[in-house]
Amino acid sequence: MTKTAAIIGGGVIGGGWAARFLLNGWNVRVFDPDPEAGRKIGAVLDNARRSLPGLGNVALPAEGQLSWHATIAEAVEGADWVQESVPERLELKQKVYGELQQHVGQGAVIGSSTSGYKPSQLQDGFANAAQIVVAHPFNPVYLMPLVEVVTTEANSPEVIAKAKEIITGIGMYPLHLKKEIDAHVADRFLEAVWREALWLVKDGIATTEEIDNAIRYGFGIRWAQMGLFETYRVAGGEAGMKHFLAQFGPCLSWPWTKLMDVPEYNDELVELIAGQSDAQSGQYSIRELERIRDDNLVGIMRALGANDWGAGALQNAHDAARMGEAGLARSMAEVDDITQPVQTLNRVVPLDWTDYNGHMTESRYLDAFAQSTDRLMEIIGCDAEYIANGGSYFTAETHIRHLDEVHAGDPIQVRTRVILGQGKKMHLWHEMFSGERLLATGEHMLLHVDLKTRRSAPPAPHVEANLVALAEAHAALPAPDGLGRAIGAAR
Structure with missing residues (x-):
C-alpha cells in the first residue's frame, strides 16, 4: 500500500524531502503559499530524478504522485509522515503546529527540518506533542543520508520506532539523539x-x-x-x-x-x-553547481559502496532490502517462472557509466552483464558462502552485440537464459532491454573452478541440479537470434 508524506514548506529543504519521498514510491502532498513553490520544487525534482536513481544498484519503485494543496488541512489528509520545513522563526513554526494539531491523524509522525530549535520548544503547549520530533536533514536531502532525529520524554517508544523505520525505508540514516541540545550535533x-x-x-x-x-x-x-x-x-x-x-x-x-x-x-x-x-x-550558475555537486556525491557514495563502507554500505543495505520489489530473485525458490528468462538486473544507467559520446560506454555493457551473471550464480546457489568455501565460476569466453544506445538515467533490465548447464560448463545468454527496446545481447561461457587449485572442477550437486533445471526449462524456448554468432558474421 502506497504511503503518503505531507510537506509543509517547499523551499530547498522541503523540496529535497519531497523528492526523497516521491522517488521512493510515496505519494507527496505539498503546502506552500509561495506562488513560485511549484517551479522551485520542480527544479529540485529534475535534479533528483537525474541523480538519485543512479545512486543504487537496484531500481527504485514507481514514482509516487505529487499533489499541491491550498491549505495545511488538505495537505496532511491521510499522511503517514508530515515534514515541516518552514523558515527558522519559532513563532511561525508554532503557528504551523497549531494547525497540524487540529488536522494530522493520530498515527502520523510530525518531523521538523529545524537546524537550531530543540524538540521541546516545538512541542511546548501542544496536545499532540508526542507526535512531534526533530528530523533534521542535510542538503541535498534526496542524496544525503543523514537525518538527526531528536526526541524528548514526550515521545513514545512507538513514535520513535516509527520515525526511524520510515527514515530507514527511504534510504536514509536516522541518528537518534536522546538528549536535546541547541543545533543538535552535526x-x-x-x-x-x-x-x-x-x-x-x-x-x-x-x-x-x-x-x-x-x-x-x-x-x-x-x-x-x-x-x-x-x-x-x-x-x-x-x-x-x-x-x-x-x-x-x-x-x-x-x-x-x-x-x-x-x-x-x-x-x-x-x-x-x-x-x-x-x-x-x-x-557557474547555481543549477550548474548543484549538478556538479550531485555528480560528485553519487561518484563518492558509489565508490564507497564498492567497499561496502560508510554511506555506500547504507545504500547497499537499502538495495538489498528492495531486491524483491524490483523483481530480482536471490534463490531458485524466489524465481517466479523458471520456464521464462530470469530477470537478473533492474536499474538505471548511472551518471558515471557514460562516455564522450554521451551514451553508456562499452565496458559498462560487460559490467551490467557481469552483474547479471553474478545474480544467476547466486540464484543457483553459487553465492558468497559457496565462494568462500572454495567454489566459483570463471568466465572463459564472452561475445557482446551492441544493438542500440542508452543514456544516463535510462532504465535497463537484463533477462537471462541458461543454454547449457551440465558438468563444469555454464553457457548463458543475456538480453539487455530498456522497456521493450533490445539494447544488447551477451553470450558467456563459464567454467566451474576449485579456488584452491584454480583449475576447473565439478560444481557441488545442488548447484549443478539448479543449473540443469533452468537449462532444461529454457530449452523449450525458441533459439535466441545471434546465439553462437561470430564477429562480423551476417545476422
Whole structure:
C-alpha cells in the first residue's frame, strides 16, 4: 500500500524531502503559499530524478504522485509522515503546529527540518506533542543520508520506532539523539569550522577557495567515509586511539584556534567573503553547481559502496532490502517462472557509466552483464558462502552485440537464459532491454573452478541440479537470434 508524506514548506529543504519521498514510491502532498513553490520544487525534482536513481544498484519503485494543496488541512489528509520545513522563526513554526494539531491523524509522525530549535520548544503547549520530533536533514536531502532525529520524554517508544523505520525505508540514516541540545550535533561541528574559517579569511591567512580546497582535497574525503574518531583511531597506527591521544592530546591547550571568539559581523566582512566567493565560483550558475555537486556525491557514495563502507554500505543495505520489489530473485525458490528468462538486473544507467559520446560506454555493457551473471550464480546457489568455501565460476569466453544506445538515467533490465548447464560448463545468454527496446545481447561461457587449485572442477550437486533445471526449462524456448554468432558474421 502506497504511503503518503505531507510537506509543509517547499523551499530547498522541503523540496529535497519531497523528492526523497516521491522517488521512493510515496505519494507527496505539498503546502506552500509561495506562488513560485511549484517551479522551485520542480527544479529540485529534475535534479533528483537525474541523480538519485543512479545512486543504487537496484531500481527504485514507481514514482509516487505529487499533489499541491491550498491549505495545511488538505495537505496532511491521510499522511503517514508530515515534514515541516518552514523558515527558522519559532513563532511561525508554532503557528504551523497549531494547525497540524487540529488536522494530522493520530498515527502520523510530525518531523521538523529545524537546524537550531530543540524538540521541546516545538512541542511546548501542544496536545499532540508526542507526535512531534526533530528530523533534521542535510542538503541535498534526496542524496544525503543523514537525518538527526531528536526526541524528548514526550515521545513514545512507538513514535520513535516509527520515525526511524520510515527514515530507514527511504534510504536514509536516522541518528537518534536522546538528549536535546541547541543545533543538535552535526551543525555544531559545522559552526565551529565556519567560525574558524571566517577568522582565516578576515586575517588574510587564506581565501575562500583555499579553505574549500583544504577541506575537499584533504580531511573532507576522510571524514566522508570514516568520520572523526575512526579517522583519528587509524592515525594512531597499530597502537590505536590511545597512542593518537597521547601524541596529539597536548595540542588541545595550544592556541591554534579562535573557536571561543568570533569576528565582528559587519558589511566589510560580508563584502570580503562574498567577493572571494564570486571570484571562486561565479562562472557557474547555481543549477550548474548543484549538478556538479550531485555528480560528485553519487561518484563518492558509489565508490564507497564498492567497499561496502560508510554511506555506500547504507545504500547497499537499502538495495538489498528492495531486491524483491524490483523483481530480482536471490534463490531458485524466489524465481517466479523458471520456464521464462530470469530477470537478473533492474536499474538505471548511472551518471558515471557514460562516455564522450554521451551514451553508456562499452565496458559498462560487460559490467551490467557481469552483474547479471553474478545474480544467476547466486540464484543457483553459487553465492558468497559457496565462494568462500572454495567454489566459483570463471568466465572463459564472452561475445557482446551492441544493438542500440542508452543514456544516463535510462532504465535497463537484463533477462537471462541458461543454454547449457551440465558438468563444469555454464553457457548463458543475456538480453539487455530498456522497456521493450533490445539494447544488447551477451553470450558467456563459464567454467566451474576449485579456488584452491584454480583449475576447473565439478560444481557441488545442488548447484549443478539448479543449473540443469533452468537449462532444461529454457530449452523449450525458441533459439535466441545471434546465439553462437561470430564477429562480423551476417545476422
